Amino acid sequence: MSTTQTQQQTRGEQPDDTGAFAWLRALGPRGRRAFGGAFGGYALDSYDFFTLPLSMVAIAASFGLDKGQTGLLTTVTLVVSAVGGALAGVLADRIGRVKALIITVVTYALFTVLCGFAPNYETLMVFRALQGLGFGGEWAVGAILVAEYASARHRGRTLGGVQSAWAAGWALAVIVYTLVFQFVDADMAWRVMFWTGALPALLVVYVRRNVEDAPQAAEVRRASAGRGSFTTVFTRPLLGTTLFAVLLSTGVQGGYYTLATWVPTFLKAERGLTVVGTGGYLTFLISGAFTGYLTGGYLTDRLGRKKNIALFAVLSALAVLAYTHLPAGANTLLLVLGFPLGFCMSAIFSSFGSFLAELYPTAVRGTGQGFTYNTGRAIGALFPTLVGFLADSWGVGGALVFGAVGYGLAVLALLGLPETRGRELV
Numbered sequence: 001m002s003t004t005q006t007q008q009q010t011r012g013e014q015p016d017d018t019g020a021f022a023w024l025r026a027l028g029p030r031g032r033r034a035f036g037g038a039f040g041g042y043a044l045d046s047y048d049f050f051t052l053p054l055s056m057v058a059i060a061a062s063f064g065l066d067k068g069q070t071g072l073l074t075t076v077t078l079v080v081s082a083v084g085g086a087l088a089g090v091l092a093d094r095i096g097r098v099k100a101l102i103i104t105v106v107t108y109a110l111f112t113v114l115c116g117f118a119p120n121y122e123t124l125m126v127f128r129a130l131q132g133l134g135f136g137g138e139w140a141v142g143a144i145l146v147a148e149y150a151s152a153r154h155r156g157r158t159l160g161g162v163q164s165a166w167a168a169g170w171a172l173a174v175i176v177y178t179l180v181f182q183f184v185d186a187d188m189a190w191r192v193m194f195w196t197g198a199l200p201a202l203l204v205v206y207v208r209r210n211v212e213d214a215p216q217a218a219e220v221r222r223a224s225a226g227r228g229s230f231t232t233v234f235t236r237p238l239l240g241t242t243l244f245a246v247l248l249s250t251g252v253q254g255g256y257y258t259l260a261t262w263v264p265t266f267l268k269a270e271r272g273l274t275v276v277g278t279g280g281y282l283t284f285l286i287s288g289a290f291t292g293y294l295t296g297g298y299l300t301d302r303l304g305r306k307k308n309i310a311l312f313a314v315l316s317a318l319a320v321l322a323y324t325h326l327p328a329g330a331n332t333l334l335l336v337l338g339f340p341l342g343f344c345m346s347a348i349f350s351s352f353g354s355f356l357a358e359l360y361p362t363a364v365r366g367t368g369q370g371f372t373y374n375t376g377r378a379i380g381a382l383f384p385t386l387v388g389f390l391a392d393s394w395g396v397g398g399a400l401v402f403g404a405v406g407y408g409l410a411v412l413a414l415l416g417l418p419e420t421r422g423r424e425l426v
């Protein structure tokens with residue numbers, strides 16, 4: 001019997017397992033519990049992140065901020081997330097995936113709640129920065145946890161499923177935002193939004209009771225003398241991989257967070273939409289995102305990691321330009337275009353969980369993935385701030401063009417990275 005078949009049977013997968021949910025069956029009972037924990041953690045991570053973009057107009061009014069200052073709140077979150085992601089990756093390699101996951105969830109939940117008590121802009125920025133410590137680490141740790149349960153055959157779809165949790169958390173944030181801002185005065189509503197960030201505490205109970213590291217990967221990790229070593233990912237043969245993976249992550253996340261941060265403001269300030277109207281437009285965007293994550297996961301297994309990223313980088317850049325340059329009054333077309341925009345800018349992420357995990361050996365998988373993904377996020381965080389400072393003269397829609405530049409960087413980064421489809425992790 002081949003090594004691949006042996007590993008498949010260990011996970012509870014039959015080699016000829018087919019069908020739309022073959023990837024879920026292949027995980028086995030323990031893998032499905034890990035998937036549930038990672039999915040819930042990432043959904044609530046997304047929810048806590050979007051409390052800020054959705055509340056930015058009210059926060060700016062409350063503290064008398066300009067667009068540059070409000071954009072800086074997002075940038076600080078994402079920059080500090082690089083530190084959090086790197087630390088969480090090291091912890092995942094040294095103490096295990098599940099323990100590191102719990103630490104990240106508790107961190108981002110705590111500081112999101114504290115943001116609601118901020119008496120001024122400076123305090124809010126400090127709390128939001130500290131929230132970034134947990135926010136930066138959760139995805140990398142959860143993705144690695146699930147990747148080590150998934151088979152090479154289904155890993156793209158499995159991690160695409162985890163990635164779709166981002167859209168689920170985004171949708172929940174929009175629903176809560178619509179309700180809170182309808183029934184609570186804006187000066188208090190944004191604080192209530194942050195207080196609801198306590199929800200992840202419930203997830204920690206589930207993870208502690210039901211989720212464990214993949215046994216085979218955990219055994220390999222514990223037996224490795226150099227686990228969690230930063231030196232290893234910055235020396236040959238991994239140095240080039242690390243540098244190009246950072247560039248890839250910078251491009252994709254620079255484009256994404258530009259849109260995630262400024263589209264709600266664009267819809268209100270330049271399209272004149274109400275809170276309810278903004279929620280309706282975001283529904284199309286989020287529906288496209290959820291569909292894109294799942295479709296991208298399927299395509300990353302069929303086309304390969306690099307082809308999927310390249311395809312959707314080009315399509316995302318085109319969608320950004322189309323969405324932000326529609327003529328005034330074309331709000332129906334704006335509504336419709338929200339779906340392909342959300343689809344393309346999310347489908348590109350479905351390759352990340354599997355691709356980054358496959359680029360690094362088990363002993364430094366957390367360190368490599370945590371560092372590259374979150375360093376890219378921190379550098380890409382400069383994009384939302386740049387848009388904020390240019391928005392006063394160019395308009396939000398005009399400044400959002402810089403999101404398309406990020407996707408160009410992603411395509412260039414692929415030239416220095418190998419294709420990893422079919423690679424076993426242990």
